[in-house]
Amino acid sequence: MLVEVIGFGLAGACVALRLQERGVEVRVVDDGKPGSTVVAAGLVNPVAGRNFEPSRDVRAAWEDALAFYQDLDESLWHAMPIKRRWLGEKDRKKFEKKRGVVDWWIDEVDDEGVTWKRGGWLETRRFLEVARGRFVENGGAFSDESGEAGERIWCAGAAGLVREDFAELPHRCAKGEILTVRVPGWGEERILTGGGWLIPLGDDLYRVGATYDWDGLETGPSASGRERVEKILRGFTSLRFEVVDHVAGVRPIIHRSEPVTRFQEGKGWMLNGLGSKGVIFAPAVSRDLVEKVVSEAGQRG
Ligand SMILES: Cc1cc2nc3c(=O)[nH]c(=O)nc-3n(C[C@H](O)[C@H](O)[C@H](O)COP(=O)(O)OP(=O)(O)OC[C@H]3O[C@@H](n4cnc5c(N)ncnc54)[C@H](O)[C@@H]3O)c2cc1C
Numbered sequence: 500m501l502v503e504v505i506g507f508g509l510a511g512a513c514v515a516l517r518l519q520e521r522g523v524e525v526r527v528v529d530d531g532k533p534g535s536t537v538v539a540a541g542l543v544n545p546v547a548g549r550n551f552e553p554s555r556d557v558r559a560a561w562e563d564a565l566a567f568y569q570d571l572d573e574s575l576w577h578a579m580p581i582k583r584r585w586l587g588e589k590d591r592k593k594f595e596k597k598r599g600v601v602d603w604w605i606d607e608v609d610d611e612g613v614t615w616k617r618g619g620w621l622e623t624r625r626f627l628e629v630a631r632g633r634f635v636e637n638g639g640a641f642s643d644e645s646g647e648a649g650e651r652i653w654c655a656g657a658a659g660l661v662r663e664d665f666a667e668l669p670h671r672c673a674k675g676e677i678l679t680v681r682v683p684g685w686g687e688e689r690i691l692t693g694g695g696w697l698i699p700l701g702d703d704l705y706r707v708g709a710t711y712d713w714d715g716l717e718t719g720p721s722a723s724g725r726e727r728v729e730k731i732l733r734g735f736t737s738l739r740f741e742v743v744d745h746v747a748g749v750r751p752i753i754h755r756s757e758p759v760t761r762f763q764e765g766k767g768w769m770l771n772g773l774g775s776k777g778v779i780f781a782p783a784v785s786r787d788l789v790e791k792v793v794s795e796a797g798q799r800g
Contacts, residue, residue: 500796503528503648507641508536509623509777510770511654512630513567513785519637520786521793526648527634527641534656538748540677540706541621541778542696544581546604549590551597554756554776558603560783561617567782568621572629581618584611584693618690620698621778650792651767657749660771661716665763670772671752674716676724677708678732679744685736695731704743707732720747750774758784760791768792 500523504515507529518525543564545557554560568576585591594613598605606616635641645651653664660670681703691697698706708731710724725745732740753759756774758781763769770788773781 500524500649500793501526501647502650502652502792503645504652504654505529505645506534506654506656506659507627507631508534508654508656509539509626509781510656510773510785511652512536512627512634513781514652514654514770514789515634515639516571516630516637517782517785517789518793519634519639521789523789523793525634525639526646527639528643528645529641532658533748534658535748535750536623536627536656536777538675538677538746539623539777540696540698540708541623541626542690542698542775543576543617543619543621543778544615544690544692544696544776545617545779546583546601546615547692547775549586551594551601553601553604554780556783557776557779560780563783563786564779564781568626571626571633575622575626575629576619577622578617578619579688579690579699580606581615581690581692582611583613583615584691586693612693614689620690623778650796652788652792653767653769654771655769656771656773657716657751659769660751660753661749665761665766665769665771668753668759668761668771671713671754672716673750673752674712674718674747675709675750676720676728676745676747677706678725678728678742679704679706680732680740680742681705682736682738682740685738687736691735694734695728697732697735705732707735716749718747720745756780760784760788762795 606614753772756776759772
């Protein structure tokens with residue numbers, strides 16, 4: 500069986516490698532445009548959000564993700580504690596009610612906030628390079644054009660959702676802007692969240708984000724976006740900073756950050772909607788999708 504994968508962002512890379520794990524021949528068609536994966540902060544925050552509500556099946560997905568990325572290259576995943584600051588007394592009370600549900604992720608709780616363990620971030624841009632290398636090493640091929648294939652799996656990200664590649668799939672794609680800043684002498688070594696997020700990169704550099712905008716998706720980095728991210732940064736530190744980079748991208752969102760897989764007659768399969776938790780969920784969801792594709796192709800003979 501030959502499977503064609505369309506798009507080689509986080510979703511396409513995971514699907515292509517999972518297919519190869521199952522011994523399937525794979526061709527990837529990618530248009531070379533930088534997708535969301537190139538811009539993403541790669542944050543691995545299993546209890547993200549204001550409600551201290553872990554996503555469904557997040558623990559199993561986290562375990563799959565760690566094993567998958569480390570097998571590719573141990574240095575891609577930076578394990579780091581996440582300090583989630585309290586956003587007021589109400590927020591803290593909300594946490595106390597949910598404490599039992601999020602217990603597996605708690606390292607410590609103090610007056611400043613809760614520290615999550617098992618957090619970190621993935622170098623998503625370098626992940627794509629490493630995945631590309633592994634895919635080719637395993638005998639995979641890239642092609643500029645779509646061709647004959649037994650099955651086709653669309654992993655086209657926000658571009659595919661906006662284009663409405665698949666029928667009846669309303670999207671909620673959101674533009675996001677991120678700054679890389681230098682804050683001399685700060686020395687913060689934890690990921691900080693609560694009213695935005697901040698990731699220490701080393702050498703006084705930090706990534707900070709992110710904005711959420713549902714209009715003007717393709718408008719790129721903006722002055723208002725920069726202003727809003729600088730405000731997030733000032734919520735974390737009053738130290739002086741210098742902006743060294745500013746990027747924008749579009750998160751592929753269908754329903755919250757819940758990935759969607761589906762089959763459409765005449766079109767093929769798809770994996771999309773990875774949203775803000777793509778790094779955690781892509782390895783598990785792509786494995787499950789590949790099992791389905793391979794087993795249904797087998798049944799059809
Ligand atoms: C500002 C920002 C911050 C983010 N932060 C995080 C984070 O901290 N943690 C996290 O987990 N996620 C984060 N995300 C989300 C994450 O980037 C996505 O979940 C994930 O990268 C989506 O991967 P994808 O493969 O579906 O899409 P993409 O990375 O967009 O890849 C799709 C690829 O398919 C190509 N393509 C589309 N159509 C075709 C076609 N017809 N033919 C050929 N090729 C095609 C596109 O050009 C693109 O290269 C963030 C996103 C943004 C924008």
